[in-house]
Amino acid sequence: MAPRALDYESLNENVKKVQYAIIFTNVGNPHALGQKPLTFPRQVVALCQAPFLLDDPNVGLLFPADAIAKAKHYLALTTGGLGWSVEGAYSDSRGMPGVRKEVADFIERRDGYPSDPELIFLTDGASKGVMQILNTIIRGESDGVLVPVPQYPLYSAAISLFGGSLVPYYLEETENWGLDVNNLRQSVAQARYKGITVKAMVIINPGNPTGQCLSEANLREILRFCYQENLALLGDEVYQQNIYQDERPFISARKVLMGMGPPMSKEVQLVSFHTVSKGYWGECGQRGGYFEMTNIPPKTVDEIYKVASVSLSPNVPAQIFMGLMVNPLKPGDISYEQFIRESKGILESLRRRARMMTDGFNSCKNVICNFTEGAMYSFPQIRLPPKAMEAAKKAGKVPDVFYCLKLLEATGISTVPGSGFGQKEGYMENYSSHFSPFVSEGGFAPPPILFFCGVFHLRTTILPAEEEMPEIMASFKKFNDEFMEQYDDRGGYSRL
Amino acid sequence: MAPRALDYESLNENVKKVQYAIIFTNVGNPHALGQKPLTFPRQVVALCQAPFLLDDPNVGLLFPADAIAKAKHYLALTTGGLGWSVEGAYSDSRGMPGVRKEVADFIERRDGYPSDPELIFLTDGASKGVMQILNTIIRGESDGVLVPVPQYPLYSAAISLFGGSLVPYYLEETENWGLDVNNLRQSVAQARYKGITVKAMVIINPGNPTGQCLSEANLREILRFCYQENLALLGDEVYQQNIYQDERPFISARKVLMGMGPPMSKEVQLVSFHTVSKGYWGECGQRGGYFEMTNIPPKTVDEIYKVASVSLSPNVPAQIFMGLMVNPLKPGDISYEQFIRESKGILESLRRRARMMTDGFNSCKNVICNFTEGAMYSFPQIRLPPKAMEAAKKAGKVPDVFYCLKLLEATGISTVPGSGFGQKEGYMENYSSHFSPFVSEGGFAPPPILFFCGVFHLRTTILPAEEEMPEIMASFKKFNDEFMEQYDDRGGYSRL
Numbered sequence: 001m002a003p004r005a006l007d008y009e010s011l012n013e014n015v016k017k018v019q020y021a022i023i024f025t026n027v028g029n030p031h032a033l034g035q036k037p038l039t040f041p042r043q044v045v046a047l048c049q050a051p052f053l054l055d056d057p058n059v060g061l062l063f064p065a066d067a068i069a070k071a072k073h074y075l076a077l078t079t080g081g082l083g084w085s086v087e088g089a090y091s092d093s094r095g096m097p098g099v100r101k102e103v104a105d106f107i108e109r110r111d112g113y114p115s116d117p118e119l120i121f122l123t124d125g126a127s128k129g130v131m132q133i134l135n136t137i138i139r140g141e142s143d144g145v146l147v148p149v150p151q152y153p154l155y156s157a158a159i160s161l162f163g164g165s166l167v168p169y170y171l172e173e174t175e176n177w178g179l180d181v182n183n184l185r186q187s188v189a190q191a192r193y194k195g196i197t198v199k200a201m202v203i204i205n206p207g208n209p210t211g212q213c214l215s216e217a218n219l220r221e222i223l224r225f226c227y228q229e230n231l232a233l234l235g236d237e238v239y240q241q242n243i244y245q246d247e248r249p250f251i252s253a254r255k256v257l258m259g260m261g262p263p264m265s266k267e268v269q270l271v272s273f274h275t276v277s278k279g280y281w282g283e284c285g286q287r288g289g290y291f292e293m294t295n296i297p298p299k300t301v302d303e304i305y306k307v308a309s310v311s312l313s314p315n316v317p318a319q320i321f322m323g324l325m326v327n328p329l330k331p332g333d334i335s336y337e338q339f340i341r342e343s344k345g346i347l348e349s350l351r352r353r354a355r356m357m358t359d360g361f362n363s364c365k366n367v368i369c370n371f372t373e374g375a376m377y378s379f380p381q382i383r384l385p386p387k388a389m390e391a392a393k394k395a396g397k398v399p400d401v402f403y404c405l406k407l408l409e410a411t412g413i414s415t416v417p418g419s420g421f422g423q424k425e426g427y428m429e430n431y432s433s434h435f436s437p438f439v440s441e442g443g444f445a446p447p448p449i450l451f452f453c454g455v456f457h458l459r460t461t462i463l464p465a466e467e468e469m470p471e472i473m474a475s476f477k478k479f480n481d482e483f484m485e486q487y488d489d490r491g492g493y494s495r496l
Numbered sequence: 497m498a499p500r501a502l503d504y505e506s507l508n509e510n511v512k513k514v515q516y517a518i519i520f521t522n523v524g525n526p527h528a529l530g531q532k533p534l535t536f537p538r539q540v541v542a543l544c545q546a547p548f549l550l551d552d553p554n555v556g557l558l559f560p561a562d563a564i565a566k567a568k569h570y571l572a573l574t575t576g577g578l579g580w581s582v583e584g585a586y587s588d589s590r591g592m593p594g595v596r597k598e599v600a601d602f603i604e605r606r607d608g609y610p611s612d613p614e615l616i617f618l619t620d621g622a623s624k625g626v627m628q629i630l631n632t633i634i635r636g637e638s639d640g641v642l643v644p645v646p647q648y649p650l651y652s653a654a655i656s657l658f659g660g661s662l663v664p665y666y667l668e669e670t671e672n673w674g675l676d677v678n679n680l681r682q683s684v685a686q687a688r689y690k691g692i693t694v695k696a697m698v699i700i701n702p703g704n705p706t707g708q709c710l711s712e713a714n715l716r717e718i719l720r721f722c723y724q725e726n727l728a729l730l731g732d733e734v735y736q737q738n739i740y741q742d743e744r745p746f747i748s749a750r751k752v753l754m755g756m757g758p759p760m761s762k763e764v765q766l767v768s769f770h771t772v773s774k775g776y777w778g779e780c781g782q783r784g785g786y787f788e789m790t791n792i793p794p795k796t797v798d799e800i801y802k803v804a805s806v807s808l809s810p811n812v813p814a815q816i817f818m819g820l821m822v823n824p825l826k827p828g829d830i831s832y833e834q835f836i837r838e839s840k841g842i843l844e845s846l847r848r849r850a851r852m853m854t855d856g857f858n859s860c861k862n863v864i865c866n867f868t869e870g871a872m873y874s875f876p877q878i879r880l881p882p883k884a885m886e887a888a889k890k891a892g893k894v895p896d897v898f899y900c901l902k903l904l905e906a907t908g909i910s911t912v913p914g915s916g917f918g919q920k921e922g923y924m925e926n927y928s929s930h931f932s933p934f935v936s937e938g939g940f941a942p943p944p945i946l947f948f949c950g951v952f953h954l955r956t957t958i959l960p961a962e963e964e965m966p967e968i969m970a971s972f973k974k975f976n977d978e979f980m981e982q983y984d985d986r987g988g989y990s991r992l
Contacts, residue, residue, distance in 0.1 A: 005633050005695040005728035006765045008795040012635045012658075015799055018806065032574075032585035042546045049813075050542035052535065058557040062549055078528075089528035090773075090780040124620050124783065127807040135657075137501050139508050157806040161631075162508075199501040232501035269502045277586075284586040285812035287620065299504040303511055310514065310653040311623040315811045316781035317545075 017160040030282030033463040040335045041324040047071035066334045093309035095122025099323040106326035111255035119293040126275040126289035138164035146201035152208040167191040177210035200232040206239040206374025209459040213248045213373040219256040232269040239375040241279030244351040270294040276321045280346040288318025353462045360473030365484040388487035400456045411475045513656040526778030529959040536831045537820040543567035562830045589805035591618025595819040602822035607751035615789040622771040622785035634660035642697035648704040663687040673706035696728040702735040702870025705955040709744040709869040715752040728765040735871035737775030740847040766790040772817045776842040784814025849958045856969030861980040884983035907971045
């Protein structure tokens with residue numbers, strides 16, 4: 001019998017090519033690891049879901065007056081002023097105009113340059129926005145997109161799905177995962193040699209999984225490079241609130257671009273992404289995000305609007321979260337103190353955890369780890385002694401899988417080994433081989449681990465509860481150092 | 497200068513080819529037109545958003561005990577039992593296992609055949625599910641999908657976006673928009689002649705925009721046809737709760753398929769879609785839906801899971817709405833009476849409105865309208881006298897645009913003219929020319945109107961408030977009959 005439409009052999013090849021690890025612990029999912037949501041936005045969205053509460057004389061017993069006022073504000077933004085229906089009706093496919101205006105105001109306050117709400121689209125999480133923009137750009141396999149390696153797998157997956165070509169550029173671990181524009185030039189030259197038209201470049205700032213924060217000077221070089229090479233820049237800035245050092249505060253690609261003046265500020269096409277899922281919000285399950293377009297012609301904006309409208313509208317509760325995120329409480333508001341206490345508490349704890357994790361890794365034998373300057377991940381390098389490699393070979397395992405399995409057995413810390421792809425070649429090929437057997441078993445959610453290339457790496461989130469962190473790191477160190485001792489070969493690499 | 501990546505001329509051609517009217521009044525959006533949300537589910541979801549309320553001694557003053565119990569139920573479904581985090585954490589990319597189980601139980605109760613939660617994926621609205629399945633099936637332009645004409649434009653838009661070919665099959669207006677399997681055979685034969693492999697068939701039951709309900713016998717013919725022609729069937733069943741006649745209650749494609757027994761029940765690949773946006777729920781803005789897969793091999797399910805995981809997870813609040821929808825209150829529950837009063841009130845009113853609208857159209861000169869058996873739309877045929885066509889020509893307008901503009905001017909009722917595409921040829925070509933200037937002006941949201949082909953049609957939703965309906969229909973009739981009188985030519989068609 002002929003294969004049926006939904007038999008595996010009949011499927012869209014681009015779907016099959018997508019490499020994405022179905023690893024639940026592979027994502028930064030703060031609330032699943034114990035981070036409590038901020039109280040105020042939850043109060044506001046609860047009232048928007050149940051606006052009849054506003055007519056209840058007892059509402060003031062459960063909700064503070066500023067949450068009630070904010071809920072009324074968002075309920076009034078709905079089409080036709082049908083307050084009680086705001087969350088139940090499709091919004092404009094770009095998101096509610098009132099919220100997009102709040103986003104534009106936020107961007108203007110942040111960057112010091114005006115932003116146009118008509119060029120801001122709300123999305124069901126930043127990922128959906130990234131996918132829509134890549135789908136708009138990519139025409140076929142000869143269209144390339146520059147993506148940092150190591151990268152967040154959304155980019156490789158989406159580029160495969162849309163049938164384009166990923167053009168890797170390599171972050172320099174010894175330069176604290178910095179980006180060297182010469183590497184970019186090389187990547188573009190190699191891609192062109194293969195007949196690929198490089199159309200766009202992705203930056204993730206702060207970096208995922210690498211945690212570095214780009215400097216203004218570096219961003220300027222990147223933008224100049226995009227100008228020279230005629231590339232659109234996709235700025236994944238979802239971790240802009242997650243900064244754990246003071247030397248390089250977050251600066252948006254848009255601010256840097258505007259500061260460069262014409263012709264660049266008028267020419268370079270930039271799409272910037274943000275989300276309610278990260279920062280001290282961590283509202284992953286709500287699926288709220290936005291993208292802002294700079295120097296994108298109106299006809300293209302219309303096309304993007306058209307495609308967005310096919311799936312009607314982004315979910316409305318998350319649009320309200322976005323409004324609340326970009327327009328936070330101010331001193332004097334009733335809930336302000338609580339809001340600051342909660343949000344500062346989360347960020348300061350993350351900063352301490354970033355430090356604990358980096359220091360923990362660096363105290364281990366044969367482990368080197370750059371400090372997590374931002375985002376939510378630690379990305380240590382682990383060097384295996386030759387004897388460990390031999391033992392792995394004997395066990396029929398590639399060395400890093402061997403290490404990760406041993407770690408899992410000894411400590412219960414789930415690690416996600418992927419093998420056989422060099423840092424500079426074939427990185428994408430083996431992504432889907434990552435698998436965590438640990439995911440669905442509930443209980444303690446261990447730090448997820450990724451690695452790549454001949455040099456062995458792990459990605460762990462810094463999200464486990466702060467009070468559990470010393471134990472996790474002690475457990476890791478005990479395993480690692482015993483492992484290194486066991487396979488030590490003339491003292492191992494740590495003495496070299 | 498070379499065009500930049502996001503200049504119009506550089507964009508993905510499939511994106512440009514998408515035809516989708518950005519017409520806000522073109523969609524069934526009950527809450528935007530005045531339908532109040534059901535109280536109970538809103539109470540539950542509000543508590544899930546603000547679970548700290550459950551610790552407040554006053555919670556019982558604002559929420560009934562069964563809403564509190566239901567909220568606790570959903571809060572307990574989250575990974576690791578971190579109740580307060582349920583809406584803030586990414587769920588499994590397929591949706592929360594507990595909710596998928598509730599959906600499976602609902603399907604089993606409805607159809608009398610067991611359903612497997614592992615084959616049910618929750619989605620951000622049914623549209624996203626439809627798009628994902630079409631993306632999985634379509635490999636390129638030689639892959640065709642049978643779509644009813646008239647159709648809901650999601651299908652044409654998604655097929656364009658994924659680079660496939662739409663193969664139209666025509667519903668018979670004189671047979672109450674029934675589906676003749678001979679037409680299907682003809683459509684498939686024509687497509688094959690053009691070198692297209694027809695891979696799947698879409699049915700919309702109840703019909704959108706045509707409102708017909710498929711009979712069990714008709715569904716059996718369709719399934720047999722899919723079996724013979726090796727087509728996957730996509731069953732858009734989002735209006736299954738919207739039934740306004742008693743002769744043909746909703747019956748799912750899955751139930752009919754299972755009843756046919758092997759080999760068909762084991763062979764025909766079926767994906768069925770449902771939503772929280774329609775029925776008496778109308779929770780469009782929440783973006784909740786699911787699809788259920790029948791006879792889809794595990795390897796394909798894995799591929800669909802993989803691609804779903806690229807955008808992490810469907811939004812969690814809407815997952816809870818879905819759970820509540822498929823697992824409604826039972827007699828004896830505290831909120832049961834209110835729930836029944838509200839839901840019956842909505843459905844009975846919709847039934848009356850369907851009748852008022854059909855009768856209203858049929859009382860008009862040169863207008864014929866099939867009864868809206870289900871869904872949310874009325875789809876009258878309007879026959880223009882030759883003199884009206886001439887007047888339109890003189891005014892430089894195609895006749896139907898001419899009619900619609902006159903209607904708008906005279907009554908304020910927004911109509912969406914699209915022209916120049918015959919019912920049986922070129923239907924898709926002009927979809928995007930529809931445009932309603934009325935949308936953003938708030939206030940009374942007029943019934944949106946679509947039409948197609950040499951025979952002129954309108955689509956209107958039956959959603960305007962019941963108390964406004966007589967006035968709307970009177971206003972329409974006054975305009976129409978005067979229009980027909982004005983352009984009457986030997987008495988017009990109505991006397992023929």
